[in-house]
Amino acid sequence: MVQQGEVVGAEALRRRQRDIGDPAFAGAVWITAAGAVLTLALLIALLLHDAWPAIRRYGFGFFVHSTWDPVFEQFGAASFIYGTIVTSLIALILAAPIGIAAALFIVEYAPRWLREPVAFSIEMLAAIPSIVYGLWGLFVLVPVMRNGVEPALQAVLGPIPVLNRLVAGPPIGLDLLTGGVILAIMILPTVMAVSREVILAVPDLQREGMFALGATKWEMIRYAVLPYARAGMIGAAMLGLARALGETMAVTLVVGNSTTQIRASLFTPGYTIASAIANQFTEADKAIYFSALMNLALVLLLVALLINLLARLLVFRFVRSPAGVRV
Amino acid sequence: MDREILAALARPETTAETPESSAQQSGRRPAGMQIRDLAAWYGSFKAIEGITAPIEPGKITAIIGPSGCGKSTLIRCLNRLHELTPGARVTGSVLLNGEDIYAPQVDPVRVRRVIGMVFQKPNPFPMMSIYDNVIAGLKLLGRRLPKPQLDEIVERCLRAVALWDEVKDKLHASGASLSGGQQQRLCIARAIAVEPEVLLMDEPCSALDPVATMRIEDLMRQLARDYTIVIVTHNMQQAARVSDYTMFMLAGEDRVGRLIEYGPTRELFLRPKDHRTEDYITGRFG
């Protein structure tokens, strides 16, 4: 679809070469646009360059070994990767259903007067900086997890074989589970906002068609709205996931930050890739240490980019979520 | 008087030579309706008022009138779809075989199951196959029917709307992959699969080309043997061609739609009782 102004601009350029201002202006604007491209290219290139020593030295083992010992120059990021995956998964499992359901509420159930306050709340939630989430997480959520939620989970799941390994060990509160919960809270606005756009895009005629067949409200949503919006909601979840992967400050304050071996229990303190970089950067003293950290950054970058690209393929029409909401 | 209308009115009545419908076979007569003093609002705006008229069982009743006269509002009150709009409400009663669909103990979901609707713009469910579209309403009714029976229902309904031969080899294609006219026939098949008593059609042909329109009109006459049909149309010739009874509606100066005249189609068109009906039919406005 031709965007506004495009045709005019391009054609004007072709027709109006007389005025020197035009090509000069076009050139200047082009340079700034190229600046953005250059920034990204430089970023990827520099990261690659700096990570190269670590890549060459540790190769694929970087992702597989879980020993991270700067003193002996053994860098295996497996437990960081594990921590990232676990916390992000928990975040997704909690945030996706709640976010999609809340979006359904806004679109399908809420009376007119309720929509604005709820939408406002989402935007506000999205605008809270991650350090504040981290602070709240550390001083409010962690005690709640340690004293309430985790013991409760232990009590409930304890007797069940296999599942009880998820809740083994002392409930410290500063662990992967709490990290996952705080991430869930942070990606909630993203999932909600994008899902809301997607659900709004379902044509009313589809809803009426389902009602006219004698469906209840839930049946209408289940058979007419959700299938139509399915691809978009998966995209919303993926955008939330991308956000969770890169989140640093909130997680770093609650996740425990220790490179223990990978254990099944969610009550284990751990690292995510992002929190590892943040925590260790200022301590790094050797070139190879920095290189390993850069390697981590590179991994994070590539994964985030990949998921973003995939998500946009699914959601490309709805990428414009409310201003300020992190997408 | 429009020559086309005259020609349409001159068509032969359906006679006993046509094969017996399944309804006639099982001795079932489709239900009739009675609208009584119906009024409907959108918030504080009154759209229609004082509508009283019968819907004869097993016949086709057309609702005609200029745009803005409330015909769509009226037909959407007949299956309680109107009240789904936020702020909308209805007073009066609509009887289906003597029972008021607006009675407090009546569940609108039941009403919509026995009074089906086809919309102006065809709306097959794009994420479902043609097959699944037809049985979409049946799925709601819960009873897990065995596959052979479902197959049989799908074939019967698609044949009834003259779509079977065209789609029988691609039943699993998306419902949206058909042409406009085919989509509308699919929607009709979907509507009749749940065996409603009454079929409401809100300008079913206005989004279709003339050939598709003709096929739907033929279809309507076929269906009338098994169902009571109400059709809203802005096309007078269509009303004359297809319907047995006609309601003429008009919005007054206050923009409230009222029923001006009701009667057998022939009567209404050839000997309208109200001058406003006559004005509309002879094309003086609208």
Next chain:
Amino acid sequence: MAGTLVPSVSRDTGSLLARDRHTTMRQVQSAMVAGLIGLAAVIAVGVLWIILGYVIARGLPALNWDFFTKAPKPYGETGGGVAPAIVGSLYMLAVASIIAVPIGVGAAVYLSEFGRGRFATVVRVVVDLLAGLPSIVVGAFVWSLVVRRLVGHYSGIAGSVALAIIMIPITARTVEEILKLVPQALREASLALGVPLWRTVLFVVIPAARGGIITGIVLAMARAGGETAPLLLTTLGNMFFNFNLFQPMAALPLQIYTYASSPYEDWHTKAWGGSLILILLIGILNLVTRLATRGKQVR
């Protein structure tokens, strides 16, 4: 046989509309789901207000005149404030804007007024990818480029560059959206009058969209102002006032982080106080932009 396969109509009693068990069950199910969905909404909204509530309740006690005007006291001592951090944040945001606004607005103008062809698609994708960059990765990049290579040590300018990179995609996207809203007719009228393209864009289109452009910039600043991770790796933070861009500079989010990760109760309270200020600042910026764009179309 018609009517026998789908027996939900009670033909025996003759009533077409009588309530039947199955339909009632379906309605009950629908109501239960509605309850769950409502609950989800309550949770989603409730979380926000809980967090805000805590920030206000625990942050308010920390706010006093000293808090806004003095530098932090050494470890363990009470008193002092976050003034260097507030100043530092504003300073770095200003510098970041100087870098980010031309690139962001320029890219937006490019996409909106010249945006056809492969390069435009590349630019669009790049902007989207930049928006999706984890901020810690931005920090690592700027560390490598500025801290390690260009300047040699942690510095305010590095922090500014990092913030700029975060601001660019937000600015670009918002401004592009705004420019797209400017009616085509406006451009054509101007061109038809013989005004060259560059004048048309600079003096007709952009002024028409200026409200939205400012909104975009302010929003980007609000977002970047809350970032901590990139600053951790670039400017490191500072307990004292510093106006030299080539030295480490304080920033409010960093200060909060330092206070939060300390063992001192007093510093924890200050962390809440700093958060309150941060949220207030960001909230005001957001509110201002919403008020500025509410209902107001591009002129």
